[in-house]
Each structure stands twice: as C-alpha cells, then as structure tokens.
Amino acid sequence: MMDATSKLREHIEKIVPLSDDEFAFVRSHFTIKKYKKHQFLIQEGDAVKYAYFVVSGLLKLVFTDDMLKQHIVSFAMEDWWESDYYAFYTQAEATMALICLEDTEVLCLSFQDYKKLCDGLQKMERFFLEKSNFGFLAAQRRIISWLTSGAKERYEQLLKQYPLLIQRVPKSQLAAYLGVTRETLSRISD
Amino acid sequence: MMDATSKLREHIEKIVPLSDDEFAFVRSHFTIKKYKKHQFLIQEGDAVKYAYFVVSGLLKLVFTDDMLKQHIVSFAMEDWWESDYYAFYTQAEATMALICLEDTEVLCLSFQDYKKLCDGLQKMERFFLEKSNFGFLAAQRRIISWLTSGAKERYEQLLKQYPLLIQRVPKSQLAAYLGVTRETLSRISD
DNA sequence: ATTACAAGGTGATGTATATCACGCTAATCG
DNA sequence: CGATTAGCGTGATATACATCACCTTGTAAT
DSSP: OOOHHHHHHHHHHTTSOOOHHHHHHHHTTEEEEEEOTTOEEEOTTSBOOEEEEEEESEEEEEEEOTTOOEEEEEEEETTOEESOHHHHHHTOBOSSEEEESSOEEEEEEEHHHHHHHHHHOHHHHHHHHHHHHHHHHHHHHHHHHHHHOOHHHHHHHHHHHOHHHHHHSOHHHHHHHHTSOHHHHHHHOO | OOOHHHHHHHHHHTTSOOOHHHHHHHHTTEEEEEEOTTOEEEOTTSBOOEEEEEEESEEEEEEEOTTOOEEEEEEEETTOEESOHHHHHHTOBOSSEEEESSOEEEEEEEHHHHHHHHHHOHHHHHHHHHHHHHHHHHHHHHHHHHHHOOHHHHHHHHHHHOHHHHHHSOHHHHHHHHTSOHHHHHHHOO
C-alpha cells in the first residue's frame, strides 16, 4: 500500500511534473486525516474548511431535500477530490453533507492554502484547471445521460463507466445517485 | 450597443484586471464571427476548432440521441462561453451541435490560442479556472435539481434562475432542456 | 392575399417509476 | 450467543409523464 504523500504526488504528476522541491512545497499545504465508516467530513450547516483528496476509502456527497429524502450528488474514491465546492469557494455554510461509506483517509486542503498553492506555483493552478474542466465534463455527461435515457440505461451506463465503484456501493446508495427508488433499481438490475 | 472587444474586456475584468497591453495580447488571440438564426457553429462529426464567447445573440448546445430526438444540453447568451468542450479539449470530433436560436455574434478562440493565452498570461489561466469552477457548480446545481424535483419544480427553478433567458426561448426548446415533452411543459406551466 | 409553417394548447390513453406493504437473509453489535 | 439492523427482493396500486391525435393562432414567405 502506497503512503498518502506518494499517492498525492503520483496523482498530480499525471498532469504536471514536479521537482522534489516543488512537491515539498505542495505537500506542506495539506494535512492528513482518517475517518471511520459513517463519519461525517462535512455536515449541512457547517463551515466548509477543506477540499479533500481521497487517499483510500470511499465517500458520498449527500443533498437532503425538504422531505428529508437523501440524494447522492456524487461519490468519491481513491484519487478523487471532493467537497461541498460551492461552500468551499465562497466560504459559506455547507448545503450538503460529506459522509464515509468506508473507512477513509484524506488529505485536507484549506481554501487559504488552495489559493496560496495557486499563487505560489503556476503548475498547481494548471493542475486545478484541468481537474475542474474534467469535473465539468463528467457532470455534463451525467446530465446528457439523464436527458437521453431511462433508469435502466442510466444504470447500465454507470456500470460501464465506474465498474469498480459499483462493486463497493450498496444498491440502495446507487439508487439514490441514479435518482430512482431502491425498489425500481432492484427491478431493473437483472 | 457595446462593441465585441469592449464586451470581452469587461467580461474578463470582472474576474482579473488587465492592463491595456495585457488586453491587447488577449484580444489578438480571438477572431470575430457572425451567424444567422438557425445556422450551425458546430455540427456533430465536425472537428471542434473553437470555444466561443457570445457577444450578442443566443445559442443552444444540442445532443441528438439514437432515436434522433434532440436534447438541449445548455443555452448560451451574452457573456457566456460555449463549445463542445470534450471535443474542444481533446481535439476530437463533435458529439453535439451548436446552433443559433437568434442572430449571434461570437469571439472565437482556437485550442492552440487557448493554450497560448494560459501560458502567456497567468491571469488568463486564473480567469479560465474561475469560469470552469463556476460551470461545474452550475452543472451540479442542475443535477441536484433533477434528483430532488419533478418537472414543474424544475421549470420554476429555471424561471427563477434565468428569467431573461426564458423570455427569449420558445417553450418547446425549454422542454428539450428540462427533459420533458413540450406537451407536459404546456400543462405544467400555468 | 394565400400558403405554409412555427408555436402552443388539450384530450385520451399508455408506460415508467413511485409508493406502500411485506418477507427473506446476512452482517453487526451488545 | 441472541437481537437488531442493513441490504435486497417483490407484489399491488398510485402517480407523473410520454405519446398520439387534433386544433388554434400568429407570422414569415411567395
């Protein structure tokens, strides 16, 4: 198993190569934390102090509607970044919760350190730009999937796109991500 | 009416201030084009040469499914950026069409010039990072709207968020954006 | 002026998905 | 260990939305 620091470096260097000094600078902006299954990294109403890089484990980003129904906005597994980004960027209160589906180890980046990183090392701004572009494209793909497909096809597309994720997430949680009830998912996933 | 160059400068300076020299450098990477209602800026299967900044007019980004049904992935009006971004970033063939809903004037930025702009002027990389972050958040809001709401509520949220857009777009086109039929939209929009 | 088409509305009916109710099994925890 | 809960499946019924067919009105083109 690779340590958290090496994972982060390898992850970043998929996009921008870094010298040892540069990476030491990057590394100094992160703190490491460990959480157990069912723990909250962010609760609705909290200030959102960090964006998280997932070293190991699995998270869900949850939006709870006025009827108290929980919807999964996204999952985040190893090598993914996650937060309530609106609240993170604007330093507002969280409207979503970030919760462990498994024991999870994360590297935490505060908004101040995020800005320092972008200002101090142009490569990191490039890195975050690429990540943001990719996140946008993924969200747009999901919207197109919704526009064009019914529940069964959306489930099959999810299977195809994230086969590893599906094996680790209970079907009830996949249903909450797909926007159908667990009963419907049960009936269509044969 | 403001000219295209001033519009672009004002738009960028909402995020990063520029000196006259800096803006001249930025400006030199764009070309201007005008299109009539119903014209295509991008056709499915084309190479995607440009990302577009809309100076005036209104565009729709259209995905056509295998049953030839047309779905509107997004609209773009004054001060919005639009393209088939996946194809733009990867220099692949377009999977979507970009079409005028009104006579439209755009500033065109090629992928090469996009990279030159980011490399040559760090402020512009910052600008695109902010735009990309904002685009991601908007897409995520739309996903949450879909997870939590039925057609009527989604329509009302759209009305509330983009009141100006709604007045300029035929309801059949709004329906294709909301992911319902024009008949259903007609029945719920009383 | 006439035609043709775009935009919108509405009734009748079909289909996908939600809801409610219940049972089964296997993991988790005191 | 026994008790409790999470995860999953399934029938009966309700609801939201799609589909098909048709009509009206305004507007652009000839």
